[in-house]
Amino acid sequence: SAQGDPRGEFITTQVSLGGELEFPSRRIELKRRERELLAEHRERWAGSVKEWASQYTFRRGFMDEIRADAASLVAHGAAVLGREPVMRLWLDEVGKKEASALAGAPWMSVVRRLRLRGDLGDAGVSALAGSSHLAALVSLNLGGCGLGAKAMTALGKARLMGLRALSLSGNPIGDRGVSGLLATPLLSGCQRLYLARCGLTDAGVKLLAQAPQFGLLTGLCLGNNEVTDEAAKALAESPHLRGLKRLELDENELSAKGREALEKRFGKRLKLAYGHPGEGEGGGDDEDGDDE
Secondary structure (H helix, E strand, C coil), rough: CCCHHHHHHHHHHHHCCCCCCCCCCHHHHHHHHHHHHHHHHHHHCCCCHHHHHEEEEECCCEEECCCCCEHHHHHHHHHHHHHCCCCEEEEEEHHHHHHHHHHHCHHHHHCCCEEEECCCCCHHHHHHCCCCCCCCCCCCCCCCCCCCCCHHHHCCCCCCCCCCECCCCCCCHHHHHHHHCCCCCCCCCCCCECCCCCCCEEEEEEHHHHHHCCCCCCCCEECEEEEEEEHHHHCCCCCCCCCEEEEEECCCCCCHHHCCCCCHHHHHEEEEECCCCCCCCCCCCCCCCCCC
């Protein structure tokens, strides 16, 4: 029973908020109680995590997400992930050393969504790709980690058969990197792929359009590359993008003709982002969206 047990009440409250509630007034009441319980008990429930993590979030009554520098997580991860079902990690300052430590950590096997930032480089990706503890990942975000084309071949060897979302935005992988990635089975179950600011040209986008493994793809971000109407035509004529619901092409050189080709093929069900919006960087905000 949750009565007289704040943590038990908190678990019950958050689980209820995650489900269907018949009356809006009940949701308002539960949200208020959630805030009260967190205000009173959050730091105690967080334990030592509050001393080294920059952010932490509770879901369903348990610690679900942590943001910290990678070295701190490596030092404390075994203790924390051993008692809390942390499924989402956002780690900063990740280098080859930290990547190797994470790859060898058995406690990483509970993590489902992983976002890394730092000078990971090709060597760091190779370490992660060889890990047997990352098989539960459904979302991997390696945006801006200094990855080149060579890293894509290594990444493609990772044992991530359940991967549904992959972000490589901000890495200069180029068309050669796309080619290397498509030559592996990594993207066979991919539903969302983010390749903004990756130095892609029409040739690389044509490879994506022709890839048979994208039957499940619902979201594709190609913002801020070197893409023209030629790539738009290839996307519009692709027989493999039947499930696409969102296509981001902002900060590219598409004419009205290129846009028309895409709209004719995909219709109103496709949300297209075009132009030069002046803010954002093409696909950054939703790159860790839930699959569940």
